[in-house]
Each structure stands twice: as C-alpha cells, then as structure tokens.
Amino acid sequence: MLKRAASHELIPVVVLCLFAAWAFLARPSLPRETDAELHVLRTAELAYALRAGDLYPRWAADFYYGYGYPIYNYYAPLTYYLANVFTLATPTAAVFGVKAVFVLGYLLGGVGTYQMVRRTHEVPAGLLAAACYLFAPYVFLINPHMRGVLAEFFALGIGPFAFWLTARHIDDPSRGSLIAAALATTALILAHNLLALVTFGLLAGYVAWRLAVMRDGRPVISGLPLVFGLLLSAFFWLNVALEGDAVQLGNLIGPGHFDFRNHFLSAGELFAPSLPLDLGALNPAFRFNLGVAQWVLAAIGAAAAIRLRRLESGYFALAGTVLIALMLPLSLPIWEGLPFLAFIQFPWRLLGPTAFCLAILAAGALDWLPKENAWLRAAPLALPLLRALPGFVPPGWGDFGPTDRLAMLNFELNGLALGTTSTGDFVPAGVDVVPGPQPTMIAAYEQGGPVDRVNRATLPPGATVDLLGQRTISHRYRVTSSEDFTLRLYLFDFAGWRASIDGQPVPIETASPEGWITVPVPAGSHEVRVWLGTTPARTLTTLISVAGAAGLAFAAWRLPASARSERAAPGNRAQAAAVLGGTMLLMAISGAAGWFQVRSTGVVAEPAEVDTRAYLEGGLDLIGYAIGQQTVRPGESLPVTLYWKAREPVPANYQVFVHLTTSADTTWAQSDKLNPGDYPTTRWPLDRYLRDPHAVAIPTGTPPGTYQLRIGLWLRDSGRRNLVLAEDGTILGDTVLLAMPVTVEPARGPVDVPVPAIRVDSEIQPGIRLVGANLTPGTSFDAPLGQLAVDLVWLSNRGDLPAYGTWLRLVAPDGTVVAQAHRSTDEKQYPTPLWTDGEVVREVMGLWIGEDVTPGTYRLEVALSEDTPSAWHPVTLIERSLP
Template structure:
C-alpha cells in the first residue's frame, strides 16, 4: 500500500483539475447511450467493425475492406489513417462491448487527452495556472468541443487534437531533458500524429517541424559539443529533428504507401473548383472568426452552427500576443513561435490567403480553410496560458488564484450553448456487414465515404449492387463473387473461402475462359493457376478483376497481398524503428548529462492549492449549472416543431405533392452585382416516409424566363430523401454564381424537386390539392445593378 501511495504522490494534481474541467465537455458522451446515426461517427463505427472482423479472421493489417461498396471491396484501410481503429480494437475485443462503445470511448479519450496534453506542455514552461487555462481554452474551443466530435462526428480528426499537444510536450521534454525514455516517447507520439488523420497529420507535422526549426534558430537546444565532432554528439545536438524524422519514418508503412499508390484511386473527387470541396467556398470572415456560439435547433436533422475561433479564447490569446510582443512574457522566445503560428493560421482561414491556397502543394486536399480552426485552437491555447501567466505575475498575491479561475469560468460559460448537443437514438443498431449494405443501398454513402474517394481508378462506371451478392450479405452468408453469366457452358466452379482476402476456386472446363469476379481490381490482388502466377486483367467498365484460366481442371487462387510500394514503405518503417531503438539503447547505456529545469508553478507552492481548488469549484459549478438548470429548462437550444423552422427568415408552407414541404427559406441579398455569389437556404420537411431520392434545383431567371444561373444537388441538404425523418427539417444551402456579364434588371429565384433518372418534377400543390406549378417562386425578386 505504501508503494502505491508513493507512486500516487508523483502524479501531478493538476491532471485531476484538468479532468474536472473536462467533465462538462464530456457530458454529452457520458450522459447518453450509443452515438448519433447521421454524422461521420457512424462511418468510423462501421470501419472499426469491419477491421475487427478482419483481425479476428487473421488479417493483421488489411488494406482492403471486402464487405464495403456492395461487397465489391474498398481500399479504405490503405488510404485512411488507421490509428483510431486499432486503438478501438482494444475496447471492441472486451466482453460485452463493441464498436459503438469503442468509438465513444475514443471520443472521450480524445477530448480528455487534448486537455491533459496542452496542460502538460504549457505547465512546464509557464506554470500550472497557465497550463490549466490553456487546457480549458483548448478543450472548449468551438471546433474541438463541438464541430468535430458532434456536428461532424470525425473521430480521427478529433483524436488528432489530443496527440498534437502530447507530441509537443514530449519533444519539449526531449529538448530540455534528453533521455532514452523521452526519446522513445517523442518518436512514438510523432508517429501517432501522422497515423491519426491524413489531413491533420500534414498540418500538425508542419507545426512540429516549424517548432523544431524555431528551437534551432533561438538556440533552444543545448549543445553538448566540446569541439570534438562525433556521431553521438551530433545525434544529441539534433535530437529534435532526428526524433521528428524517425517518428515520421516509423509511420511510413501507411503514409508512404498512400503517396506511392495515390494514382490507383480516384482522388479527384476530393478537390475541385466550383463544387462543395472547393476551398474558395469555405473561408471565414473576421466577424465569423470572432463570433459567439449560437443556439442549436434540435428540430433540425443536422444542427446548424457558426464556425468560430472562440471569442474568449481569441481575446485571451490577444493578451498573450501583447505580452510576448512588449516583453512581459516569461520565456518570450518560446512564445514568439505561437504568435507567428497563430498569425499564419488566421491568415489561411481568411479569404486574403486565396493565393497561397492556389499555389501551395497538397493544401487543397484540406478542402475547408475553416478546418484550420483546430490547429488554431491549439496555438491560441498556448497564448491563453502565456497571457494568464503575465496577469498572475502582476496582480496582488492575495488574488493571484482568482486569475485562472476567472479565465476558465469565462471560457466554459461562453461555450455552454455548444454543450446542448441534439439528442440521438438510444440504440445505434447492428454493425454487421448486412447493416453496412443497407446503409449503402439507402444512398447516403458508399464504402463509408460520401464522395467515392477511394474507388479504384480502373472503375469507369460505378456498378450497382448485384442481387445474389446482396442476398448473401444480408443473410450473413459467404459472398459468391463469381460472374456466372459469363462462364462458358460445361464449366464448373467450386469456391473455397480461405480467408476474407484469399479465395480458392476449383474449376474445370473444356475451353480456355476468363474467370470474372465481382471484385474491384486494385494493386495487391494477384491470381495463380495451379500455384503459378498469372497476369490478371481488368473487366471494363466496372473495373472488376478477371483471371485467365486454361482448359482443363485447375486450382485458381485469388489473394490480396503486398505491392512493391507497400514493401518499401514497411521497410522504411522497420529501419526507422530500428534506429530509434538503437539510439535509445545507446542513451540508456550512456545517459546524456543535460538537464534544464523550470519552475513548474509560476505562482509559488503556498498559493497553488488555492488555484487548484478554485478551478475545481468553478468547473463543477458550471457543470451543475448546465446539468441541473440549463439542460432541463432548455434555455440554450431551439426546438422547431411541426411546419416550422425557427431559423428561417421567411416562413412558407409549400407542399410538393404529398411528399415534401418547403417550410421556410433564407435569402439575405436583395441587391447584387454581376459576378456575385448569391446564397439561398431552403428548409424542407418530409410529409411521410419517402421511398424515392429526390433531387433539388434552384433557378435564377430573367423577365423573359431565360435561365441565367442555377444550383443543383443530387441530395437536398446533402442528405438522401429516403433517409429523411418526418419529425425534423432538413437545411439545404445553395450558392449561385452570377455571370460576370449579367445585365442589370429584376430576376426571379425559384426552387423545386425532381427525379433525375426519370426527368419528372414534384408538383407544387395548393390547399385543395390541385397543382399550381412545378416550382416555388421566392420573394422578393433579386435586383442586379
């Protein structure tokens, strides 16, 4: 027991305060069962379930998901960062638990880890009070608190927000106290950052690289040189750069394979000018960046929210910037990096950075400039801590403990509206392959991606689901991928399933023939006939795998395996890991004699208990205020019911057939100019469960009824109508780009619904049920000057 007490005494009490601060942020996940059905969280659940099935079947690192995309297979694990799924397996494999509980646990760990990581880094440079305020500023930044985990449900990106400050903390410890342990932790966490989320890995690795370069510029890395150059001293001198390179190298088995095989899939759907993924459509204004959270409407199928940097965080960060700029801040040279980083990130979020988005390589794959709100929250959190430390050092000793309490209280209170997350169903439902197929058939996504991101490049036409394969998946039976309709007469095929990614076919026939399989061809699939490798072919236009088979009786095997690119990537990971362990072993045998210790309180130990208890009290007070009063009274959320959309500027009741009603719309612009972008938002509501996926159009016509601009969507609100609930409205945003040579005059906006496959429109009905027209005309008309 005494040993336990001694070990427990070494735990920083500030960690428990961070967890108390986190409690309010974690409450929506803790207080409710299951997870939402209509966010990306469901995609991560299905991916984890698929990986779990493959791991249990002996495929330790599958790059292929055989049950996705109607059973044709999908290379999701070759292109999407795998870390969160493998971490989730540790929970999924536990008795009683499953993929839903695993994903929820990772959301919780991600938020808590973000706070602990940020606190740990800032505490060691600017003291505990600063670290605790930084933790709160980071956790309650709108993008970290609400947008990623709840509105988007992006598990991988959300989890990356925990790994970045942890990696920064580890690398800073390596800078100040080089040891084999700090070396390995640093490399592990850098590698984890790279494996957490494809896009955030690029951003956070760039920020870490910039931080390393900054340490070299300011002389933040103590030199062991005694005028004798040798390999050991070189490794120690450049330990930060080496740890960063080796950390990225350890993760090469994933990212390098992705880069080398990027042409094997159709990544063009992820970027494009003029579409939803055009970065030009997703900049923020300065006003939006500084906005306070708005109340969320629980009557919406998907909550509308403001993308913001967090007003309180930006203001407190401004104090930190001022403190660094005028020389008030301790460790000012360290603070300058975060000043420059915050300025750069703000610049890249605003439209003024369009030029850089157009010329910088790979950045367009970020798609949304507002995505940088997450990294901005991290650097702002550090500046919040610096600002807090400056104030603490300058106020009277008796009130020092109140400074972090007031800062944390303001941050948490300003975020209360974002804690009012719309309720979700108590039961997520099955996570089987049959459930995945049902979701794909509903039209919302395919292969757990909404834009066919990773469809093999050899697929010219997207094939529809095959009846026999559908039945097999829905009935939990092995998938028969043989295209029987193309087999010659007197040809027999018997299928043997060796593993989810390895099939054996016993064939016999009187003639040479092509064994066509309902399986997407992709690098890694290889075929053998009687143990001899054969060159497979591609069945166009669907891109299915084809194996040439000679006449007679043969044993044909089809297996998914390595490629030269993957072998190279794995080899580089192995070399990087070996070098990391070798240097760790050397340092273990020959410990570096460098240490740089800082005062970790910044306030004096005699006052620290006051700080910790005041923060615990303010955190629990705000938590109870929300749980006991605000949530029950419903003060901080809206609730549209019936034929009502509270956020709509114009209320209407326009019924299209007996299917869908337009219950409101927004049209802010009244007077515009040629070349402007006109924004229209429609609020739709299903009148009954729908069995057709309708398309939507918005038309702008002149006085002679000529079409001059339009916006069309395959799914209104990017939500297939078959999946629309009947108790919530769907918010549908449109942007119309006016022609640069559009003549001045009065123009009319209209919208409607139609079926693209058959070319017919839903009729607009009057109160008696008679058809008026096939579109709804918005008022007032648009004036072009």
C-alpha cells in the first residue's frame, strides 16, 4: 500500500517533467542551429560502429574528412549509447534517439529533485523544488534549446538523481541503495566530462557535510557510492588522464571564445529576469540568469532553514553561494589559481548545479506558510512556471535532414566543425597540420560504398592494393608490388593503432606533418591489416573497472537486503496538483497565443536599436544594429550586435567583420567571425533574422577621439569583400557605415605597455620611444597589390612634445624608396603635443604596395619630424613575393 501511494505521488512530477520537455515531444525532428546537431552526428557514427560489432570503438572513423577521430576515447559517451538503445543502433534514427535522451534528462532531473526533497518535506515542497529546477532558465531553456548540449543536459538530469540515491543510501544503507547510488554516480561521470567534475565535487562535499556537520551516517559506508562510481567509470576517466598526451587537449583552453576570462557574469545578469524570446530570430537573445522565482524562493527557504536549523539545507546554501561567486568576476584569482578550472571553459556552466542547490532551498519556503491552509501552501508552485513564460516557447526548427556518413562529411565540408568539436580537442598529437579533404575519399562517401583510405598517388608503378575488409577500427588489404615501398593511408595515427603483414606485427610510422599512418611493405603479395587495439592504459583502467564491479557486488552482499523507507508525511497533495495543473494549462494557452513572447516579421528585428536596410552582395541584408555603449576606453570591449536577414538563398559561406575606423582604410580595432552569428550563411532561412553579437576589443594605446563603425562581409577563400548595393543595384562600396559614432575616452590611470608582434624599443625623438609595431597582413606580402597596414606603438616619456609628423617608407636593398606614406600633425587622430608622460599611443598608417614592387626583401623604416625627416629608423624587414 505504501509503495503504491509513493508511486502515485510521482504522477504529478512525471507530468511536470513531460510538460517541461513539451517541445521535444510535440515537434518533429531537432534543430541544426545548436549543438544538438553535433550530438546527433556522434550518435549516428556510434551506431555504425555498433552495427559493425565494435562495441566500444573509442574511434569515430568518419570524422575529420574520414581520417578518424578518437572522440569516444575522451568525450563522455553515455548519452550516445543511450540514444542508440532507443534506436536499436540505427544511424538514420539518430534524431529520435537524441530527442529521447533529452526527454529522459528532464524526467531524471525532475524526479531526482523531488525525491531528494521528499525525504524531509511534504509533497508540495517536493513539487516546488522540482518545478524550480525544471523551469530554471539554464535547465529548461538555455542548455537544451539555445545551446542544444545533450551530454551536459543529461548530466543535469542524472545529477539530482545521484544526489537523491546517495542521500537515501546514507539515510538507510542497503544492498539496493548502494548499487543504485554507485550506478547513478557512474552514469554521472560518463555523462559529461566537465559537469561530472563539478557535480561529483558537490556530491563529495555533501557526503562530508553529512558526516562532519550533521554527524549522520557511517563514514566508510556513506562514501562507498562515490568510491565505486569512480572505480566503475575508471575505464573512461582514468584512461583520459593517462592518455591525455596522445591528443591535443590543450586546444580546449586556448585564448578567445574558450577562455574562461571572457565568460564571467555580472550580478545584474545573474539575478535579472529572463528576456522574452523573439521567435522571429534564428538565434534569439537570452540571459544567463538564475531565474527570479528560483533565487527569491531559495532566499526565503534559506531563512526558514536557519530558523528551523535544517542542517542539510545549510550545505546547499553554502554550495549555492560558492557556485554563484565562482560565476562572478571577483572569482578570477580562484580560476587562475586552480588550473583545472580552465577546462570548464565557461563559468556560467555552473548555472546548472546552482539551479539544483536553489531548488532544494526553495522547498523550505513553504515552511513559512501555515500547514492548515493547503491552497496557500500550494500557491507558490505557480511562481517558477509563470516566470518561465518569456522563454516557454523555444525557437522553431525545421527538418534535420539525413544522418548518414555523407551527411557527416558534408557537415565538415561546409565549415561547421571538424570532428564535431570546435577546437580540435582530440586531434592526435602527431598531427601537426590538419590536412584538407581528399577527392578520392569524398567520391567514396558520395558513392556510398567502402571508403578508400589508400594514398594511391604514392604507390610504386605496377603496385596494387585491394580492400579485403573494413570495419570502424579495422582495415585489411591485399597488397602486391614488385618492390619494397611504404603504404600510406589517409588515417590518423593514434595510440593503439597496430599493423601486421601476413599475421606478423610490423611497426607503424607517423607521416609528418599530417599525422597519417604509414606501413613499410616488402615486395611480393601480402595481406596487410591495420587495426586499433588496446594500450597498457586501456587494459589497466578496464581491469580497475572490472575489479570495481566485483568490489561493489561484495560490498552490497555485506549490507542488509533492504532498508526502511522513511519519508515525511505527504501533506495536501490535491491542492498542489491542482495548482500545477491550472498553471500548466495557462502556460499552454499563453504559449499558443504568444502572449509573453515577441515575433519579429518582415525585415524588422524588434530588439535592434537602429533599423536599417543595407543590401549586400550574396543575398544578405543588414536590417538593424545595436551598440551597447557609445563610449569606451582602451582595454575595454565595445559590444555591437548586428541583425542580418537573407533575402534569397545564399550561395556561399561568408565571413563578417566589424571595424572601428577613422576612415575607410584606417582600422583601429576589429571583430571578425568565420560565420555571422556563428552559423554558416548558406544555411540561413528566409523567414527569420539572425542575431550577430560582437565584442570589439579596444587595444591599449588607442587614442581618444571620435570613431565610426564599418561593417562588411567577405569570402575567405578569395579575400574579396561583398559589395554594398543600393536598392536599384548601384554599387555603394564594400562596407556599411553605421550612423552611430563611437567615442574612445582616455585610459584610466597607468597602463601596461603592450608587447607588439615586432619589437623595436628605440628612441625616435627625445621623449618618444617606438615600442614596436603590428603589421597586417604581416611581414610577408604576397598579394599582387594592396595595403600594408602598420600599427605603430609609441611610448611618451614626457609631456609638452613638439608637433611631429610621422613618415613611413619601404626601402629596397639598393636604397630605392618603393612606397612611402606621411601623416602631418593636423591629420593625426591624436597629435604629439597632447601626449602625456608615460602614455602609450597607437598610430595606424598604411603603405600601398603596387604591382611594380618586385619580389625581394625590403626594409620598413619610420621617422618622426616637424618637417622633412633627416633620420630614419628601421622597424622590420618585409618579404615581398608574387603569387
């Protein structure tokens, strides 16, 4: 009877979970505009391996143009296996499998949070916690829909479940509680590398808190689920640690987008309400926030915990506070002091675990309300759901398309990502230069047969190589040649690849710089086999996991077969279910009616600060823009958001730039992107606009004054910019000049002297040193003609300087001046008489290199003078070549 009642209790929770997952259940297919596309392709690739009999391949044979990629050896694989369970390892059904795992994540997260709270609270409190967690902005919207990160989202689902099962095991240890908690911890570790690290740390802290602060549980038995979770998953995580040097893991923490320093949140954003999503956008704006209902209810619940001395809630208050602090800029010294934190990449990733902590605390908010008033205690359940209305309807999506091997190749050929990762995180260490795609392999994928990975152009005359068999991690060839030669394969070498000739092992050599496998083959007819085998690290870690399974079985056998199932009284369930049901109905109606969300139409982007209509060659229009601030200082970034829309199908993938300029050919700062809005232009729909945010970094030394922003598109392959057109087709230029000026103000206080690419450190005039220069395109100039941009960095050592003009020239070995530029003091953005002692000043100039400048080595020289210079100073050498 009690078990039946407990199972009936879960019905409202399960309904709430499915309601949170409504978009995945109600809509067909999945979006291609988010990382969900990457996870679908990984699922399909694993399905091919499973169908070939490779149960744990560690290797994605069709990634990186077919050269292979050891992604399953390093990226947590659980979600891809679960997706293939749902599809019976059918590659063409990968979309369905991924959707099922998303839905499962909602179910696990909601039920786990509810059960964690029900140990100590009534049903309404458990439902409130589940609602707060499921509808937290990061859990409900940002992670599954705006980012589409399947693995991380599933970790957010399994995390609360692991907490509940661990807490239950500490409450009443038994065979079942130990096995369940250990398996949940194992699943957490196998779900997502980075979030598992954070959540496991929170779990360990929770166990320690129960033992040390609450004086609850038995020390050894309480920690067993964590120990066995680590042992059972050692075949994965420990192997990653031992084989980390076999790939280029350092790419994960490079500068730029994946540098944690660029992703701290302000307190204002964290505690702000969610933005209404513009459903007329392909990638609408959103906030990385906690959710107003979540943090308000958590604060009320924390106060109740203090009043009632709920020690368990104290842990979640402490953990939540620490997590929030780690997302703020004030935590920078901690991130820099603990190097492993850099692998988290985005401090805002901690929003997920924080949401769980806040949800547990929020349950305590009901402690302030009288128990005899059931409707009053049920009313707060509506708050987290209603606060989710601005993002309740996520952006729509169309048909995903095919998920076969050719689709994977086309994904990479379109420039989206190689290996379904952004930074080449798991490229084998022997790959110094990533090679481009091979026409023979592209043809094989297009034909749909076995992929020919033999570099046939390097075979000796008369030699033949026939494919005898091929699987994900195994290739057999019949090789016939009249002479010894080296068989070269379009296959990345990696730890564990082996080769044999007629059954006898032979060494593999790595071809540089591509990192391909080569095998020395003697004259004659031979069977050559190349396969991915085990390594000492893989063998060791697998044995540890097997030993862990045996240890878990033994430890469970030593525990009681069952334990007491003690829970708080259920309380008034009917009213809580009624409030949830009514609120969900209201949300469904409002979502269908679009009451709380925006939908831009036509050529208008509602969030744009300024509406415009600039026609660009290639079928793209700039329809608006917003500049976050019109005043900026050196060392800061200027936020600029562009709004684009395709007026017709776009024929190529264009690149975008935002230049801070004083003239069309003088650029002081810029932001460049491979894809506007981080989405290839050939895939833009015609019915929605695309938001393209930029952060234009203002370098140290940029002189104060008024600047203009110029926008443009270009094609990387040719270097050609897209023309800007009038409505009648008249050519207006190749950049769009924005109407809003930008003011650069002087830097605050002393600044560090920057280190330019070319160091000079020479006194050019009394009180003025040339620190160095940055050149664009660099010290090699191979274009037929064009401008060499020279960004000079000066350091003033005193004030009250004369009015100097600046001269640049390019000098041939025989002393002939082949190019020269001059800027008088009146033409300068920041004349020398305004310079102050200790001030760093940039000066951007350009030299025109014509076709008459013949190949050779030239000397770049600079001069400062009040009139015609008599003394020139060398800057660097320029290598001139012609294509």
